[in-house]
Amino acid sequence: MAGKILIANDGPDKQSRRLAASFRRRGWQVATAPLSAIAFDTGRRHGLAIPGLDDELPDGVIVRSISAGSFEAITRRLGVLHALGRLDVPVWNSAQAIERCVDKSMTTFLLADAGLPTPATFTVEKMAAAREVAERELASGMLVSKPLFGAQGRGIRLIRSVADLPGDDEVADVHYLQRYVERAGPPFHDYRVFVCAGKVLAGMTRRGEDWITNIGRGAAPERFCEASSAELGELALAAAAAVGADFAGVDIVRSVEGGLHVLEVNSMPAWSGLQSVTPVDIADEIAAAMTAFLRARRPLRVVASSSP
CATH class of the missing domain: 3.30.470.20 (ATP-grasp fold, B domain)
Incomplete structure (x- = not known):
């Protein structure tokens, strides 16, 4: 019987469809579902109710997206990924990796801790602390303010003076300030x-x-x-x-x-x-990489001996 892959996504975008097609060409059954539709259900065999999998666990999970929601909703959805990991289901990317990347301050901390070149970054709460950072650091050059959780360049602004700092309400009280890297341009x-x-x-x-x-x-x-x-x-x-x-x-x-x-x-x-x-067919390369990983880790069936 073919194995099963779950693609966790909030909508049937083209990239997810290409991923699904690539997995199917390799003999996998593919289910797609948003994380919001996966329920914790301790009455079930594995404690999770996953649409399209008939009370079975997938062999692997690809996380394409997690939609916006309340703090409670996002925590629960990440909890589903943590639970899958606990059940020894490979999840690409894991809940921990997603948490590290969604939180820009942790991303920068880990990059710097690994000795990789990344701009100096300061993450503080409330305007008073942000003003203190800006007054100290602007003497050495401009800063960039980014939402701690954000993508596609939304909410980013250049900080040339303290007056450019966004208000607490614009950044949910958390100011992520990064040294601006001077680069050639425009363009x-x-x-x-x-x-x-x-x-x-x-x-x-x-x-x-x-x-x-x-x-x-x-x-x-x-x-x-x-x-x-x-x-x-x-x-x-x-x-x-x-x-x-x-x-x-x-x-x-x-x-x-x-x-x-x-x-x-x-x-x-x-x-x-x-x-x-x-x-390069990126979706196909991801499917090929996960397929190779899953086939390498799949344990051999062991027949128990009847002898004492």
């Missing part, structure tokens, strides 16, 4: 490197007139072909390892001095922009 550019299971799958340059070079903000993806691609790949692999991610989209920027800096590690990365400029 500005940075890099997104996609890694999976210890391998660099693809990369792109994102180029735009705005210093925030997200595709969703108008930056254009370009095929990755710079001479230092090996250096970028090594840095991206080390960044993914630092947060414990099985696959990730790693954002890297080059300063005007030439040094590379890891800005973020995305544990639930989209790859439509990247797929448009690379010949």
Whole structure:
């Protein structure tokens, strides 16, 4: 009987459909469900009720997205991933890796702790503490304010003076302030490197007139072909390892001095922009990597001996 893969996603996006097709070509049965639809149910054999799996556990889980919700809802959904891990179901990415990447302050802490180049970062609560950081650090250059939980470049602003700091209500009382990395531009550019299971799958340059070079903000993806691609790949692999991610989209920027800096590690990365400029079938590579992992770890059946 074929094994079962669960793709945890909030909607039937193109990337999830390609993932499902890639797994099916390899003989897997595939179920898809949002984490919000998976229930804790201690009356069931495994303590979880997963739509489409008939009280069975999947052999592996790919987490594509976790929708926004209350603190309680997000905690419960991550709890489902923790429970799957407890039940020895491989989850890519694990609850712990997702928690580390969603919380930018922990991402930066882990990158710095691993000795990787990342901009100096300060995360504090309340305006008074943020003002103190800004007054001290702005003497050495501009800062960037980012939402602690956020994506696609939303809510990011350049801090040139204390007056530029967002209000507590705009950042839920938590101020994440990062040293701005001076880079050439306009046009500005940075890099997104996609890694999976210890391998660099693809990369792109994102180029735009705005210093925030997200595709969703108008930056254009370009095929990755710079001479230092090996250096970028090594840095991206080390960044993914630092947060414990099985696959990730790693954002890297080059300063005007030439040094590379890891800005973020995305544990639930989209790859439509990247797929448009690379010949690599990213969904197929993820499916191939998880298939190889699951086949390598699947235990042999042991027939118990009847002798004492």
